[in-house]
Amino acid sequence: MGDNPYVIFDHVQKSYDGKTLVVKDLNLEIQKGEFLTMLGPSGSGKTTCLMMLAGFETATYGEILLGGKAINGIPPHKRGIGMVFQNYALFPHMTVAENLSFPLEVRGMSKAVREEKVQKALDMVRMGAFGGRRPAQMSGGQQQRIAVARALVFDAELVLMDEPLGALDKQLREEMQYEIKHIHENLGVTVVYVTHDQSEALTMSDNIAVFNDGRIQQLAAPDVLYEQPDNAFVAQFIGENNTLLGDVIGFENNNAIVEAAGGIKLKALKVACGDSGQTQLSIRPERVHLGAQDENVVDAKVEELIYLGDHIRTRLTVLGNSEFVMKIPNSTKQNMPTIGETVQISWNSEDCRALDA
Amino acid sequence: MALPIYASTGQKIWYYTFRVICGLVFFYLIAPIFVIIPLSFNSGDYFTYTPEMLALKKEAFSLQHYYSAFSDEWRIPLINSFKIAIPATIFSVTLGTLAAIGLTQSHVPFKKAIMAILISPMIVPLVVSGYGMTLFYAPLGNWFVNSFGMDETSVRFLRVIFAHTVLGIPFVIITVTATLASFDNSLTRAAANMGAGPVRTFFKIQMPLILPGMISGGLFAFITSFDEVVVVLFLGAAETQTLPWQMFNGLREQISLTILAVATLLIVFSVLLLVTLEFLRRRSERLRGVEMVQ
Ligand SMILES: Nc1ncnc2c1ncn2[C@@H]1O[C@H](COP(=O)(O)OP(=O)(O)OP(=O)(O)O)[C@@H](O)[C@H]1O
Ligand SMILES: [Mg+2]
Numbered sequence: 001m002g003d004n005p006y007v008i009f010d011h012v013q014k015s016y017d018g019k020t021l022v023v024k025d026l027n028l029e030i031q032k033g034e035f036l037t038m039l040g041p042s043g044s045g046k047t048t049c050l051m052m053l054a055g056f057e058t059a060t061y062g063e064i065l066l067g068g069k070a071i072n073g074i075p076p077h078k079r080g081i082g083m084v085f086q087n088y089a090l091f092p093h094m095t096v097a098e099n100l101s102f103p104l105e106v107r108g109m110s111k112a113v114r115e116e117k118v119q120k121a122l123d124m125v126r127m128g129a130f131g132g133r134r135p136a137q138m139s140g141g142q143q144q145r146i147a148v149a150r151a152l153v154f155d156a157e158l159v160l161m162d163e164p165l166g167a168l169d170k171q172l173r174e175e176m177q178y179e180i181k182h183i184h185e186n187l188g189v190t191v192v193y194v195t196h197d198q199s200e201a202l203t204m205s206d207n208i209a210v211f212n213d214g215r216i217q218q219l220a221a222p223d224v225l226y227e228q229p230d231n232a233f234v235a236q237f238i239g240e241n242n243t244l245l246g247d248v249i250g251f252e253n254n255n256a257i258v259e260a261a262g263g264i265k266l267k268a269l270k271v272a273c274g275d276s277g278q279t280q281l282s283i284r285p286e287r288v289h290l291g292a293q294d295e296n297v298v299d300a301k302v303e304e305l306i307y308l309g310d311h312i313r314t315r316l317t318v319l320g321n322s323e324f325v326m327k328i329p330n331s332t333k334q335n336m337p338t339i340g341e342t343v344q345i346s347w348n349s350e351d352c353r354a355l356d357a
Numbered sequence: 358m359a360l361p362i363y364a365s366t367g368q369k370i371w372y373y374t375f376r377v378i379c380g381l382v383f384f385y386l387i388a389p390i391f392v393i394i395p396l397s398f399n400s401g402d403y404f405t406y407t408p409e410m411l412a413l414k415k416e417a418f419s420l421q422h423y424y425s426a427f428s429d430e431w432r433i434p435l436i437n438s439f440k441i442a443i444p445a446t447i448f449s450v451t452l453g454t455l456a457a458i459g460l461t462q463s464h465v466p467f468k469k470a471i472m473a474i475l476i477s478p479m480i481v482p483l484v485v486s487g488y489g490m491t492l493f494y495a496p497l498g499n500w501f502v503n504s505f506g507m508d509e510t511s512v513r514f515l516r517v518i519f520a521h522t523v524l525g526i527p528f529v530i531i532t533v534t535a536t537l538a539s540f541d542n543s544l545t546r547a548a549a550n551m552g553a554g555p556v557r558t559f560f561k562i563q564m565p566l567i568l569p570g571m572i573s574g575g576l577f578a579f580i581t582s583f584d585e586v587v588v589v590l591f592l593g594a595a596e597t598q599t600l601p602w603q604m605f606n607g608l609r610e611q612i613s614l615t616i617l618a619v620a621t622l623l624i625v626f627s628v629l630l631l632v633t634l635e636f637l638r639r640r641s642e643r644l645r646g647v648e649m650v651q
Contacts, residue, residue, distance in 0.1 A: 056546055076549040077558075089547035093565045102561070103551030154551060 004068065005029035006190055007053065007158065012062035014048055022048050024214040026062070030192065032157075035184050037193045039201040040211025041237070046194045047086075049211075050160050053192065055079050066158070082156035082189075084164045088147040090135040096122070096146050097131035103154040121153040122146075124183060141172045148180060152187065162194045177204055198238050202226065210234050227284075231272050232355040235282040242288070242324050244281040245357065248273050256354045261319045266296045267349035278357035285313075287351035288326040290337070294346035300324065302337045312336065316345070390624060397422055397617035404614070422618035431619055434603040440514065441599060442582040445521035449578035450571055452522065453529025457570075458563070460530070461537045472530070479527040487591040490520045494592060510596045517597050520588045525578025529571070536570030569638040576634045580627065 007030040014023040023045045030036050038046040051057040052064060055076030063070050071079060091099050097118050104114040122128045125145035135143055144164060151159050161180070165173045181204050184191050195201055201208050202222045210217045210225065210233070217237075218230040229235035232243070246260035256270040258279055266281065273279035303322060304315035311327040314337070318324040326345060328336065337343045360372050400419035401407055409417035425431070456475055460468050478486055494516040501507050501515070540563070548558040564571075586601040593602060600619065607616045 054546075054550060056549075076546070077552050077554050079550075080552065081550060083547065083550045085543045085547060087541070087543060089541065089543040091544060091547075091562055102548070102553070106552040106557065150551070 004032075005065075006032040006034075006067060007192070008063075008065040009049070010063045010065065012049075012052065012059045012064060014045070014052060014057065015060045021060075022214055023052075023059075026214075026216060028209060028216060028219065030190060032190055033188050035181070035191045035193065035204060035206045037195060037201040037205040037208045038211055039195055039198060039208050039237075041196060044211040045214045046196075046211050047162055050083075050162050050192065050194055053158075054081055054083055054160055080156055080158075082151035082154065082159040084147045084151045084159070084161040086162045086164065086166060088135070088143045090143055090146060090150070092135050094134075095131065096127070096133050096135070096138075099135070099146065100150050100153045103150070107154060117153055121149040124152070125149045125179065141168050141176065144168065144176060145179070148176075148183070152183065152189065156189065158190045158192070160192045160194075163196070164193075165195075165197075165200065173200070180204065202238070210237060212237070228271075229282060229353065229355070232280045232282065232357070235280075235353065235355060240285050240325060242283045242285060242318075242321070242326075244283070244319055244321060244324075246279055246281060248276050248279050248354070255349050258354060264298060264319065266298075266352070268296075268352040268354040269350055271353045272356045273354040274356075279354045280357045281352050282355055283347055283352045285325045286327050288345055288347050290326075290328055290343060290345055292344045292346050294348045296349060296352065297344055297346040299342055300345045301342050302339050305336070305339060316343075318345070393617050394621050394624070397614065397621045399614055399617075402614055404617075422614045423622075425613075425615045426618040426622060431600075431603065431615065434598045434600045437597060438583055438599040438601075441517050441521060441597070442579050445518045445525055445582040446575050446579040448518070448522040449525030449529050450575040453526040453574055453578070454533050454567070454571055456526070457530045457533035457537055461534060475530055476527045478524050483585075483587040486523075487520075487588045490516075490523075490588060491591045494520065513592075513594050513597050516592050517589055517599075520592055521578075521582035521585060524581050524585065524588070525574075528577035528581065529574030532574035532577070533567055533570040536567045540566055565641070568641045572634055572638050572641070576630065579630075 007028070009026045009028040012023060012026040013021055015021050026045075026049065038049060040046055048057060052059050053066075053071075055071070055074065059072060063072060065071065066079070066081075090096075091102065094102070097115075100118040100121055101114050104117060109117070118131065119128065122131060125148055127142060127145050127149065130138065130142065130146070135146070138146070148161075148164065151161070164180075165176050168176060177200055180191075180193075193201075193204065202225075205222055207219060207221055208225050209219045212233050218225060218234045220228075220230075225234065226239050229238065235241045236243070244260055244266070246258035246266065248256050249259050249265075250257040251270065252267070254270055255267045256273055256279065258266045258268055258273075258281060260266055260281070268279075268281050298318055300316040300318045302314060302316055306313040306315075309330065311329050314326050314328055315322075316324045316326065360369065364372065395410070396404070396406065398418045398420070399407070399410060400417055400421065407417060459465055460472055465471075498512045498516050501512050502509060507515075544562055544566070545558050548562045549555075553561065583599075584601055585599075586605050589597065589599050589602045590605070593599070598606075600623070604616050604619060607613055
């Protein structure tokens with residue numbers, strides 16, 4: 001983290017009814033120019049956080065700072081934050097150009113300046129020819145792009161996007177992800193992005209804050225989040241993950257010695273397990289290898305083989321877990337196992353993380 | 358709703374009975390209004406269809422009552438009616454819209470109770486509220502005269518205008534609340550996000566979108582004031598005689614067929630007003646583009 005974070009959530013709590021906390025002790029720092037994604041399951045408090053930042057909800061406890069200043073007391077219309085709403089919120093009685101012109105009019109810009117900026121913003125989202133249309137005369141994806149353009153047209157330094165691509169089909173969504181990322185890189189704005197689609201979060205973000213149960217479970221860059229999850233929730237939520245349960249029986253350097261089902265001892269990186277008691281081991285499918293060449297070797301029964309071109313997705317029963325998945329690269333040298341066969345598989349202890357159970 | 362081929366005899370009978378009932382209801386509603394229209398062209402001075410009229414003789418009909426409808430005796434009340442109905446409508450629409458917006462905010466307490474109180478002028482018998490208003494406005498009017506030096510005539514007008522405002526507000530609240538139900542609150546949030554203060558947000562974003570409701574409500578408020586006779590009788594005086602007041606007196610005192618001419622003109626006026634405003638309302642609803650979204 002740098003010295004002067006642009007946005008700071010400092011011990012923020014939020015309760016709607018005065019009883020249950022929807023956001024519990026949120027601490028978050030966002031650097032200027034960063035693309036931060038809030039990722040989490042439904043109801044985990046992501047929208048609530050955005051709404052507090054935009055000024056439509058007030059924090060029950062704690063403080064939010066923007067550019068070093070507390071914003072709890074500033075009304076929404078004085079915050080200068082651009083926002084893309086989940087349902088676009090385009091003004092239906094105005095044309096696209098009038099929609100984009102609105103924030104500029106509020107700022108007292110002359111007609112000539114407004115027209116120039118509007119055209120530039122429309123060109124940026126490749127909607128230059130649509131200025132005269134009304135929102136109702138456009139497809140969902142086109143409205144989406146207009147909403148993005150409108151949030152950016154008045155040069156807000158901070159732009160909030162609440163599941164902006166939720167309603168789009170896969171192809172359009174990927175195209176738009178790329179476009180938003182591109183715009184972010186070109187303009188250098190700070191973006192806070194909300195989604196519950198993990199692949200979207202991984203492809204777009206500088207940093208991802210994984211939300212669950214009103215708390216940030218882990219805040220890290222996409223690769224760190226994927227490769228070094230801090231706890232079982234993050235490991236499960238981001239990407240595909242194999243879990244094995246066991247008991248911690250000792251330590252060796254950075255590793256925990258874990259006794260799994262059937263008394264088999266495994267070594268795993270000590271991350272979030274206790275000094276003793278149950279732990280959940282997390283291994284990514286692509287880190288598991290066929291054969292006994294790595295540190296931890298176990299027997300596995302092949303249950304299912306799915307041909308996926310470049311690799312064969314293999315489901316196995318490992319230490320009682322029948323949902324254990326590995327990816328066998330499709331290379332001719334390797335002799336493929338057959339269904340029902342018992343094979344040896346192995347992984348390195350640094351690829352296996354001992355997490356909270 | 359055409360009758361399907363597989364309809365049973367019972368359904369067929371009901372189908373036609375239903376149409377007959379609908380027709381009767383319409384007849385019952387409209388006939389009393391239409392019956393006066395030919396009568397207003399009567400060349401005589403009687404409130405009845407003469408044998409000559411029924412025989413469609415030319416000399417039985419004339420426009421004489423329409424000529425007298427434009428004499429001073431009727432023109433002044435007509436002007437007064439507008440003098441009262443127009444400001445009362447403006448006040449009703451303004452206050453009613455504000456109330457409707459307030460009553461749809463989630464943080465406002467006792468919404469149901471406040472709504473009931475504001476709607477009550479529509480439910481309470483006019484004679485009761487008219488009498489209450491007399492008691493209330495008489496000292497208020499005197500206070501205006503004594504402390505601001507306003508002249509008696511203006512105060513009398515103001516009293517009727519205020520009373521009619523109260524009667525018009527419920528219609529505006531009901532119609533505007535209905536349009537607000539389909540209003541997307543994220544639009545006002547979006548406007549605030551782009552830096553627009555509450556006032557600008559209202560005039561530029563919210564008002565254009567709830568305008569159809571405001572227009573319908575305003576129309577009802579206008580007609581209410583324009584037709585109203587009880588409160589005018591209670592509160593008014595010779596200076597504030599309105600068209601309905603004059604008609605009421607006319608019926609009681611000099612039974613003149615001019616009343617029918619005036620009534621016919623009022624019917625034509627109301628229909629034109631309704632058609633025009635409905636056209637405006639549809640236009641602005643089309644501008645919202647609501648039909649096409651989703
Ligand atoms: N206005 C409100 N009043 C009361 N409770 C609310 C309100 N808005 C949200 N909540 C509750 O707060 C919790 C968090 O809601 P929030 O909208 O922040 O979730 P989210 O992470 O955005 O979920 P999603 O991915 O489904 O949009 C939920 O349990 C929800 O029921
Ligand atoms: Mg949400």
